[in-house]
Amino acid sequence: MLNTLLITVWSGLVACGVVFALAKRSAPITVNDAKVMWTMHKKTAHCSGHKWEPIKRKKDKIFGFRCECGYKYAQKRPLVCRALKHDEEHSALLAPYSF
Numbered sequence: 001m002l003n004t005l006l007i008t009v010w011s012g013l014v015a016c017g018v019v020f021a022l023a024k025r026s027a028p029i030t031v032n033d034a035k036v037m038w039t040m041h042k043k044t045a046h047c048s049g050h051k052w053e054p055i056k057r058k059k060d061k062i063f064g065f066r067c068e069c070g071y072k073y074a075q076k077r078p079l080v081c082r083a084l085k086h087d088e089e090h091s092a093l094l095a096p097y098s099f
Contacts, residue, residue: 021078026074026076028062034062037065037073041073047067050068051068052067
């Protein structure tokens, strides 16, 4: 009985860990970033499309684009990720190398 309970709990924790590791959410991008990515798509895929359409979600934020050729790009980020820390020490190390 106890073994069954432990196996169930561990398998549930592993399943939750896998879902959180693989789940992704949409992340907004700027119009300029979308244009650059569309230009890269045209050059690398030898696309003959002349127009792109932004993929928008709530509050008119752009999350990707669609090309005339049918190609679709959407910016995705992991559901759970740590935020980068910008300490004063880190900024001080980068300051001498700024251009």
